[in-house]
Amino acid sequence: MPELPEVETTRRGVEPHLTGATVTDVVVREGRLRWPVPPALAATLSGLPVLAVRRRAKYLLLEFASGTLLVHLGMSGSLRLVAADTPPQKHDHIDLILDGRTALRYRDPRRFGAMLWHVGPVEFHPLLAELGPEPLGDAFDADTLYRASRGRTTSIKQLLMDNHVVVGVGNIYANESLFEAGIRPGRAARRLTHADCERLAVAIKSILARAIEAGGSTLRDFVGASGQPGYFQQTYAVYGRAEEPCHTCGSLIRQIRQGQRSSYYCPHCQPW
DNA sequence: CTTTGCACCTGTTGGC
DNA sequence: TGCCAACAGGTGCAAA
Numbered sequence: 658m659p660e661l662p663e664v665e666t667t668r669r670g671v672e673p674h675l676t677g678a679t680v681t682d683v684v685v686r687e688g689r690l691r692w693p694v695p696p697a698l699a700a701t702l703s704g705l706p707v708l709a710v711r712r713r714a715k716y717l718l719l720e721f722a723s724g725t726l727l728v729h730l731g732m733s734g735s736l737r738l739v740a741a742d743t744p745p746q747k748h749d750h751i752d753l754i755l756d757g758r759t760a761l762r763y764r765d766p767r768r769f770g771a772m773l774w775h776v777g778p779v780e781f782h783p784l785l786a787e788l789g790p791e792p793l794g795d796a797f798d799a800d801t802l803y804r805a806s807r808g809r810t811t812s813i814k815q816l817l818m819d820n821h822v823v824v825g826v827g828n829i830y831a832n833e834s835l836f837e838a839g840i841r842p843g844r845a846a847r848r849l850t851h852a853d854c855e856r857l858a859v860a861i862k863s864i865l866a867r868a869i870e871a872g873g874s875t876l877r878d879f880v881g882a883s884g885q886p887g888y889f890q891q892t893y894a895v896y897g898r899a900e901e902p903c904h905t906c907g908s909l910i911r912q913i914r915q916g917q918r919s920s921y922y923c924p925h926c927q928p929w
Numbered sequence: 930c931t932t933t934g935c936a937c938c939t940g941t942t943g944g945c
Numbered sequence: 946t947g948c949c950a951a952c953a954g955g956t957g958c959a960a961a
Binding site: 689690691731732733748765766767768769808809810811815916917 | 931932933934935937938939940
């Protein structure tokens with residue numbers, strides 16, 4: 658699930674319940690995530706109030722006075738708020754107990770996610786230090802995309818998914834943005850004109866912003882035990898629509914493989 | 930430095 | 946119905 662809009666939706670959902678609350682315990686039922694969850698996490702966090710919940714790329718950052726808890730949802734992770742005595746279900750690996758009553762519950766069937774503790778300025782954490790600009794920030798625009806694409810033989814779609822160039826653009830939104838910009842995913846990055854980069858940067862910002870808005874408007878169930886957290890069924894222009902007609906021109910959407918991942922495009926609306 | 934492919938893990942889907 | 950292969954939205958890392 659988690660692409661950037663879901664991560665940001667999650668942040669907005671949990672932030673009001675976390676900020677100002679004090680961690681009273683941490684229960685780790687399964688600590689084998691992408692990296693081992695620090696065994697001393699309960700001792701580290703107990704008694705500390707959450708100062709803020711921020712996001713960098715797809716990392717959620719829970720800030721405390723003495724350090725930062727980095728949380729990544731990987732491919733299948735989710736966070737929700739439940740009463741602390743709610744029985745955990747399968748794959749509910751970690752609870753942050755807040756004020757002894759509420760649990761911030763981390764679920765991740767595939768365990769590709771992460772929960773790491775960092776002391777010191779979090780922007781210097783090795784996982785964050787080399788990241789490119791936020792897609793919705795002013796530091797990412799047509800110029801940065803144009804410069805980043807010069808001399809690059811890789812495809813524009815793979816360049817978009819390179820975290821050094823821009824963060825938070827995963828497989829779905831790389832495909833959707835390229836459709837909106839009218840550019841084929843397989844085109845060499847170095848062949849993009851400045852005008853292409855302009856349309857693409859605008860498309861990325863617009864699509865991500867719209868998806869976050871949609872997530873916010875259907876935001877629910879971060880508090881409580883019912884159903885999945887407040888994600889949303891998004892309708893896509895090309896992603897997952899192989900052999901289906903393009904909503905714009907009726908041509909059949911094509912699917913190709915790029916770097917072991919599926920890409921989708923409309924042969925008419927994305928001429929090259 | 931860039932590019933490519935693998936690895937981590939479980940669950941779902943589709944074909945036979 | 947059962948079995949098996951292929952695939953799934955992330956991303957760090959090693960190797961070429």
